Amino acid sequence: MTSHHIANEIHHVVREKKPFSLVDDLLMSRWFLYSMSVILFLGIWYYVVYIDVFGRGLCYPHEVITEIIRLTSRKLAGKELWEHAWDSSRRVFIGFGIACVLGIPLGFFMGISKYFNAVFNPIFNLIKPMPPISWVSLSILWLGIGEEPKIFIIAIGAFVPLVLNAYNGIRLIDEELYDVVRMAGGSHMKEIWEVSFPAAVPAIFAGLQIALSGAWSCVLAAELVSSRSGLGFVIVQGMNTGKAAMVIAGMLLIALIAYVCSFCISYLERKICPWRRDLSTH
Amino acid sequence: MSHYQHVKVHRQRALVVLPIVSLSLFFLSWELVVDFGLVPQTLLAPPSAVVKMFFAKLTSTAPDGLLLQEHAWISIKEAFLGYFLALLVGIPLGLAMGWFRLAEGLARPIFEFIRPIPPIAWIPLTIYWFGIGLTGKVFIIWIGGIVPCVINAYAGVRMTNPVFLQMARLYGATSWQMFRTVCIPSALPMVFGALQIALAWCWMNLVGAELLAANGGLGFLIQSGRKLGRPDLVVLGMVTVALTGVIIGLAIDRIEKKLLAGMRR
């Protein structure tokens, strides 16, 4: 008898001892608990609104849904809801794109060249500890209140994790992998192309995920401070007109879009790094 | 000493000199760009003005009403309150979610629902709920800081070596005993990893919270610098935020090393 069989038998005996197995199974079933959780959450939410803890600062959950429906059918500051969502997304995409174009190569070169690293790492270390949101004020001073300052903040916020991850991705490569290429008679360029680049891709993807969630925080901060469009603007409008439902609707939409974006990146990673397929599903 | 080693020493010297050169060039060009009027003084303050402002703000409350160290103290107080509350709630929650099905089933949907909302997005609601005082900011920092705590503690428990659990089961440990004596200790490295991540998050969200709703703190200093059109104040605020963040980070790193060293013994 293998250990596998023994383990199964013990398991079986323990199971049989339980008296109220059906009730227990129901209580322990994941989906039952998940639905309980949602019901409980909504219940507390309803109750808190009912006993009026926050006054006009909170509304019933169903009001958020009706608010979203209402918002889709009317214009806010001359733009429809999806246009606001698109405005925010566009800013994120542009800023994020700029950060990728600048940050990933910078981190990459810092990783593969000691001298390049010696020149740029100190300056990068000056920028690194500054929370990207603290650039909001400076960017408004420099670039006014148009699109540019928002894109600038997003780019700065996404820049740091991208550089950091590309850099560490290269640095953590096992030196002996380069020996493989050297042994095969490859040049230094071949080492970079064959080893550095592919080996850093997973780390770069992790950086993309962090950078993206940072970018959404930044666009929101920028839009809350000054904006005439975007989901941040929707939230501000809701706040100024005293409509908690509108505020929460804005929050939900942002969360939804951010979630979809992050899902797209993990999908892309699975497509580009098939050798990590088994790792990411675990 | 062989030729080979000489080359190595030479290289090392270049690696020491280059950072100094690059940093001095950076500061010099920053200074000169403003001094020669390539960038107007109203947009960017030269490093010298920032340093001057730094010493002035240590003793003078002008123009925003508080000393620099008072701003810093307000920020640190808020950040730490939020941070510790996040640790206090997030780590036990994450640990429990990792081990107990009931906890996971009840907490996970809510957690997954709240997680993708950027903490900054809570600011308008917290202004409604708590005004612009301390509580609102602590809440935002808390909600931002709790996410990495829960994720890391959860992953830490989930990554427990199953052999240890089987061993504990063989010795007749109850579920609670296994959780306490096997899962929690083996999750600790991940939990400590969360301390730094959560701190960085807290610090960032703090600045966001103070920019939008505050009457004191480093984020408020930056914001009032912008409103007054004083780039030296803005840059000073940013530098102080960064420096304070680095110092706190180092301190936590030190504590973490001490605690972990004690545990290994």
Place this chain on the structure above:
Amino acid sequence: MHNIKIACENVSKTFLQKGDTRVDVLKDVSITVRDNEFVVILGPGQCGKTTLLRMIAGFEKPTTGRVLMDGQPVGGPGRDKGFVFQSYMLFAWRTVRGNVEVGLRMRGVPKAERRVISQQYIDMVGLTGFENHYPHQLSGGMKQRVGIARAYCNDPQIMLLDEPFGQLDAQTRLYMEKETERIWLQEKRTVIFVTNNIDEALTLGDRIYTMKDKLPGTLCNCYEVDLPRPRESTDKEFLRLRKQIIEESELVL
């Protein structure tokens, strides 16, 4: 008599660790390897045997002494030498075929030709059917087969194997030793094989160099193993040699 393919003459190696700490890793090592000979360097962990191999490969330069190949000092690493790494060092982002073809890609061999050559070596190491698997889908023994095929694919004059089966379980290890012998008999090369396992050394080597077990590493003895292949580990002569080596090198096994 065969030509001398590789000769290390009084090779010493000193590493500089952080600042000025000098670590003497090898001292006064001289070995010779003849053409198409299977030489095993046997020594316990931390005795500098890997460093010796890396110097023959050209990754490191000796501090004093010379490493000669065909009478010429060894240049940098190149495709005239094949190296099999202890920890496999496969490219996780390439399939088995992609890993085996690394050297061919470096040389710019056209794709169709690459396929033919790599297939030949994949078949040789017995991985037919696994061409499109990624390394993480393979077992340890299969990974090292890829490592061996990759080294052979460059058509090197000498093969350097650095404890290639150190991470395998005993049974797989025995099997891989037989495979190594088979491949070597099939594709004769000059082989230098580093190991800490005495049975492995006796099964494979034409000659065995033993090393002392402390730094700086020095040579201990050299044994001719004149047994017919394939060898049996229960053979009388085999056991006698085994006992002799153990007694003379005080190897802790």
